Amino acid sequence: MSSELSVTVWNEYRHERDSDEVAEVYPEGIHAVIAEGLEERGFDTRTATLDDPEHGLTEGVLADTDVLTWWGHRAHDEVSDHIVERVVERVREGMGLLVLHSAHYSKPFKSLMGTSCSLKWREADERERLWVVEPGHPIAAGVDEHIEIPRAEMYGERFDVPAPDDLVFTSWFEGGEVFRSGCCYTRGSGKIFYFRPGHETYPIYYRDDVCDVLANAVEWAAPAGGPEPFFGNADPLEELDD
Template identity: 75%
Template sequence: MTNVTVWNEYRHERESDVVAEIYPDGIHSVIADTLDSAGFDTQTATLDEPEHGLTEEVLAETDVLTWWGHAAHDEVRDEIVDRVHQHVLDGMGLLVLHSGHYSKIFKQLMGTSCSLKWREAAEKERLWVVEPSHPIADGIDEYIEVDDAEMYGERFDIPAPDTLVFNSWFEGGEVFRSGCCYRRGNGRVFYFRPGHETYPVYHNEAVQQVLVNAVDWAAPGEGPTPTFGNYEPREDIDTSDDRTVH
């Protein structure tokens, strides 16, 4: 069974009545319930827990980590970011959601500013499936329509995705790369744009289906573990040459 840890700042839900009405137990609880109902072994972690809930023990048993952050990116300790980063390189999957594009972990993995345009106007969004054969798009129609969305617009300062699964159009005219797949080390990373805290986006069944599909895609496989560093020859060769500076 795939083990998922759902991480959330859990600040807006405790500070805003508008957000609390939509997510009374936190955004993380809705996402965790969705993934738990799909058959994943799911736990949650939040910013204000010791070590942000992301201890070495938690990450060691996590196959896929989902990340939602917005107002407190700077409060995430650098040593915890480095810890998550290493686990991704070692094979843990990572789903970065909505405003998590500005999280320390996503910027570290991308190596760019991850900046974009934005606007809060409760406008319509259509997420068009541009790679219908990709497993993250399984069971999704040609597009997902979100009635009330925060606009994110290009340019999105990220490296070109290995695969772009969704491209968004907004009622105000902008477009945005909204479903971006990457490989970093042995880990798979998926950025998924929808999820503004004042709109009930994570209650949308199509959005929930994407999250389920993305966890399946990002989970580690059964492939071999690569070996790095100085390596003894598998075949019988002459190793007497000592021309080296090491």
């Protein structure tokens, strides 16, 4: 993994402070666990939360971020619209975005998708089997054919998002539902990966296989360093007849 990549791990950080059940699983916050897993895999990480000034996402922070990971659940509406616009602009400029679990309802993801991003859900401690359906994709590198999660919150189709550019994972749940759990998109020059696992009452982000997927996704979503596109009126490269 590349130690040169800068990752900002964002979390609304409300459940962990308000719920003893969640605090028992993530005493320092979900963001701390995700950041530690990525740091162990060689990335330069920082964290930011909803209640930080400018939600921790200042122009300087975002300019210095190769990939932003986003976890939110119950406070989506508290994210300021001008910060959302700032994030969306940076994604279109080339910053990678990893959208995790209930962040499917986050303002940046909904803005970038242009849809409701709604789905079915159920909390019943169900087994989830996360199948790799695109084994040649970089995000699936080194991952087993499936990941077995013994207790998970169910998300079910229809997932109201645009058809992904690539679908890396599909989930099956004990109750019978299926779900597109690993969706890749490109918006402007930026890459976006939605990854479903990660409910706040389950220790899913401590799992090595899940952290490996996130690390692969960071590598995939990071800016590729290609030429900056030019838009507008352009002079010809060859001489044209009058």
